[in-house]
Amino acid sequence: MEQRPAVAPAGPEWPAVSLDETYRILTAPGAPFETREEEIRGVRLRTYVAALNDLRQVFDLGRSWGDREFIIYEGERQTYAAHFRAAGQLGRVLHDRLGVRKGDRLVVAMRNLPEWSIAFWAGISIGAVVTPLNAWGLGDELAYGITNSGARVAIVDGDRLQRLAPFVADCALDGLISVRTTDDHGTGAIPLDDLIGPREGYADLPDVPMPDPGHHTDDPATILYTSGTTGRPKGALGTHRNVLTNVISIAFNNARATIRRGDALPAPDPEAPQRVNLLPVPLFHVTGTNSMLIPTVMAGAKLVLMHKWNPERFLELVEAERVNSTTGVPAMVWQVLESPDFARRDLSSLDSYGYGGAAIAPELTLKFAELFPWFKPGQGYGATETSSVSIGNSAEDYLRHPDSVGLPVPVCDVKVVDANGRELPRGEAGELWIRGPNVVAGYWNNPDATAQCFTDGWYHTGDICRIDDEGFVYLLDRAKDMLIRGGENVYCVEIEDVLVAHPAVMDAAVVGLPHRILGEEVGALVQLRPGASATEAELIAYAAGLLAPFKVPVRIAVRSEEFPRNASGKTLKPVLREQLLAEHQRASDAA
The missing domain is CATH 3.40.50.12780 (ANL, N-terminal domain)
Incomplete structure (x- = not known):
């Protein structure tokens, strides 16, 4: 793989600018991310001054x-x-x-x-x-x-x-x-x-x-149906303001990293070559529409569409079209990095590869940084209901917090709450709520679901998170997928991260297995890398060396085929859970 020169590692003087000062610089009057307060649907929120109207x-x-x-x-x-x-x-x-x-x-x-x-x-x-x-x-x-x-x-x-x-x-x-x-x-x-x-x-x-x-900027613009894995999807009613807020937010990560290094933001260059973006995810998904199609048009860039996902075709297009920027979910990124074509393709045009949409193992971040040394990785966190990006991590901050989804963009507030909606102290785990001008107006034709998921402008994400003293957000699990083993909360993401760090494992999914006394036990399925081998016993022993005993999977199904996913690339855990339950039952019957 042809490479460009590696970016020099951050020296001991990094960061040159604190986080508080960085946000002040970037949101000050006249700055590209300048904010003001406006009332939206009865709630006072910060908005971007530079956002277009519609x-x-x-x-x-x-x-x-x-x-x-x-x-x-x-x-x-x-x-x-x-x-x-x-x-x-x-x-x-x-x-x-x-x-x-x-x-x-x-x-x-x-x-x-x-x-x-x-x-x-x-x-x-x-x-x-x-x-x-x-x-x-x-x-x-x-x-x-x-x-x-x-x-x-x-x-x-x-x-x-x-x-x-x-x-x-x-x-x-x-x-x-x-x-x-x-x-x-x-x-x-x-x-x-x-x-x-x-x-x-x-x-x-x-x-x-x-x-x-x-x-009007708060007129309805889109109905994007959520990619739920069970039941009928809900239609998130997005406004022009929601969508155009996101366009500015997706540019914030790189700007924050630049200021943190002590550098000045680059001035717009009307003579710069046209940028090329590659879209490997569906346009009907919030990432495809809000974070790729619309920003591409605003920048006058070029958009390369993929007919269907295939890592080898992806690499071929990056080389042939001299792609500068792309995106994907973690499973897609793993497939690219593990592709037999990775080393033989010229990927030197790439200078931006964002990913999100699912929990990301720190192992992926470090692997990515090793294979793309000429730029630093980044990820975004959001949902259909937040019009895509609300939180982001990139560059040196990401490499120092590879297990964090990052910090909120300037117009978003975040908090972690308990089951009663009370805000929890920093460091404690609870459900993440998000508020900002990117949060949709509710669910189309579904007042009950709207009332359940939105409170005074706050969107209830359903994700279990914690926030550290610096404000970095850590995604622990989906609330509905969190396991409770004998009264102990077990966060699936932690175990999945450990399994994915094994050299033979490409992807992992942790699900609960019923237990008469404990309620649930930890089960897992893993997808091996091409050509790799590992047994269930080896992987359980590996996990036992890195996890508390109550978190170690009692059963691990080992497979080579890719996990089933929905259209946005998220693993269909209910399907995997049923598969593992069936295998577990057969093993129990045989015993």
């Missing part, structure tokens, strides 16, 4: 980038001018022909195609509430998203059209638009090409403004 402004910015390349997908290449002319044409069709008005819901259900972005910008710019659905969903799940949101129009690709076909009649749609497919299912879907023309003609479309409904 996503229609981002659409107009996208039009201004002209003949720059924008989207690359499987050999197809579209410029900003062509892409945003197509979006403008679709926006006019949605408004004039299909009657979509401000506040109407527009469903987008497709894999990562350029048309996903066209549909998003068309709908958002005319005031529709864009409602992306999980492209992995079955037909009844897609139909649920349409009916639950009350969408008037849905735009879908071929696979989604096929799955949805038996349910279309019950969806009460005013319009169904199909992308890159023929309608062989009798749905009456209108091909997108019939409405805006073929892809090769986008650049010749008229550049006529769409109807502008007049956006």
Whole structure:
């Protein structure tokens, strides 16, 4: 693997600037992260002065980038001018022909195609509430998203059209638009090409403004359905302010690291080469939309879409497109680092690789820093309900706190509370609550769930965390996945981190096994690295050398195949739990 020169390690003088002073510098009047107080839904919150008002402004910015390349997908290449002319044409069709008005819901259900972005910008710019659905969903799940949101129009690709076909009649749609497919299912879907023309003609479309409904920054913009692993998903109702707050927050980590080193923030360089971002996660996920697509447009950067996740294809694209920045969940990062192609690909263009979406073993952070010595790793922590990033860790702070998800961004407050919602002292474990202008307005059409998960502007994350004296947040476990063994709390993340540190283990999932007396015992499943070997007995003995006895798994299922995951890359622990329970029962019966 071709490498650039390594970044010099931080000297004994680091940090040159304290955390308090760093935040003061970056949020001062005139600074890029300057804040002010505003009242939002009855709560006084800090907001970014530099945040744009609405996503229609981002659409107009996208039009201004002209003949720059924008989207690359499987050999197809579209410029900003062509892409945003197509979006403008679709926006006019949605408004004039299909009657979509401000506040109407527009469903987008497709894999990562350029048309996903066209549909998003068309709908958002005319005031529709864009409602992306999980492209992995079955037909009844897609139909649920349409009916639950009350969408008037849905735009879908071929696979989604096929799955949805038996349910279309019950969806009460005013319009169904199909992308890159023929309608062989009798749905009456209108091909997108019939409405805006073929892809090769986008650049010749008229550049006529769409109807502008007049956006308020706190108007609804999106409904993003949560990637829950059980039950029906809930639709998080995001506003323009929520989304545009996140755009600024994702830039904060690097700025904080720069000031901590005692350096000045670099001045904008209009002559700098166009940056290239690679998107390996779904656009329908909050990371794909809020933290990749929208910031890419605002920066006039290039976006490379992956048809489906594959670590070897990922590495090929980084090399071929000279990718500068990308993202992923920890399991994806592990697969990249362990790929047989890793060493032979030229990855020297990469200068940013963020990850999040699941607990991250410190072993991954240290491994990453070793293999990418010319820049320092970073991670973000957030949720669909926080419009992506609320907390972040990067560079020297991350290497010194590799087991922490980091510090809150300037506009977010965090606290750890007990079961009654009372704030706990620093260092004690409890549920993490987050408050800020990025927190969504609630759950669409679900007042009960909204009341359960939001209190006076605070979002209840469901994550068990602690906060240290410096303010660093440590993710211990999901509240619903925490094990209680004989009255002792057992945090799965701690055990997973130990198992992943074993040289033969790529990934680990800890789940509870029922026990008549103790209530639960610790069980685990591990995925081995390619070509590695380890037995259950070896791994239990290894864990016993590093964990308190009550935390040591009594059973470890060893496998080579990848864990099942949901569309956002999170491990499906309920599925793994059922698998381990079945294996455990068979072993018990045999004994």
